[in-house]
Amino acid sequence: xxxxxxxxxxxxxxxxxxxxxxxxxxxxxxxxxxxxxxxxxxxxxxxxxxxxxxxxxxxxxxxxxxxxxxxxxxxxxxxxxxxxxxxxxxxxxxxxxxxxxxxxxxxxxxxxxxxx
Amino acid sequence: xxxxxxxxxxxxxxxxxxxxxxxxxxxxxxxxxxxxxxxxxxxxxxxxxxxxxxxxxxxxxxxxxxxxxxxxxxxxxxxxxxxxxxxxxxxxxxxxxxxxxxxxxxxxxx
Numbered sequence: 001x002x003x004x005x006x007x008x009x010x011x012x013x014x015x016x017x018x019x020x021x022x023x024x025x026x027x028x029x030x031x032x033x034x035x036x037x038x039x040x041x042x043x044x045x046x047x048x049x050x051x052x053x054x055x056x057x058x059x060x061x062x063x064x065x066x067x068x069x070x071x072x073x074x075x076x077x078x079x080x081x082x083x084x085x086x087x088x089x090x091x092x093x094x095x096x097x098x099x100x101x102x103x104x105x106x107x108x109x110x111x112x113x114x115x116x
Numbered sequence: 117x118x119x120x121x122x123x124x125x126x127x128x129x130x131x132x133x134x135x136x137x138x139x140x141x142x143x144x145x146x147x148x149x150x151x152x153x154x155x156x157x158x159x160x161x162x163x164x165x166x167x168x169x170x171x172x173x174x175x176x177x178x179x180x181x182x183x184x185x186x187x188x189x190x191x192x193x194x195x196x197x198x199x200x201x202x203x204x205x206x207x208x209x210x211x212x213x214x215x216x217x218x219x220x221x222x223x224x225x226x
Contacts, residue, residue: 033214042203042218043159056213091158093214104149105214107158 002026004108006092012114013082021077021111025094033093033105034067034077043091049075082115089113118142120217122204127223128194136189136220138204146207150178150189153201153219162202163189191222199224 045059093105128134147166151159165180
């Protein structure tokens with residue numbers, strides 16, 4: 001597609017259930033980010049994938065959070081045993097960035113997760 | 117660690133000029149980005165600075181001073197549609213990872 005695609009756009013889940021959020025980056029983009037944004041807050045970094053390198057998971061808030069990126073393209077963010085504080089908008093971004101140049105990141109529309 | 121500071125809120129009048137400041141203390145620096153985010157929407161790219169000085173793009177300009185760890189975004193001839201959150205982001209590390217500030221909510225009044 002033309003841009004970063006995320007699904008679902010909205011997800012309501014019960015506390016304790018697992019959820020999977022999907023991100024389809026722009027074709028050819030090697031870098032992929034997941035961020036979390038709570039209401040009225042800035043973007044909180046979660047995880048970063050760059051090509052075939054090991055991902056930077058330093059932003060994941062707990063071991064309930066995990067992410068993978070298959071074939072260097074689609075990424076899935078999984079939250080296990082969801083808690084109410086996990087409620088936020090989860091944003092994915094991709095970039096053609098490599099180690100030699102800086103380019104901007106392009107964001108998807110996000111998945112609004114509500115844990116009830 | 118990385119620390120990026122911006123004012124939380126600003127208010128300005130339609131037609132005026134507003135300057136949004138950003139200071140950063142980061143381990144490493146590869147460049148600074150500004151993004152605009154309207155309520156309920158994804159952030160969109162506005163500008164990028166890697167060298168000291170002013171980059172101008174129409175009504176928007178961005179300035180960087182690497183020695184001071186300081187940047188600003190200048191918006192001229194403000195329009196109502198400029199009401200949004202403005203996010204400062206710094207690229208760091210060999211992987212050029214982006215770290216965002218909390219954003220400045222700008223309200224443009226008629």
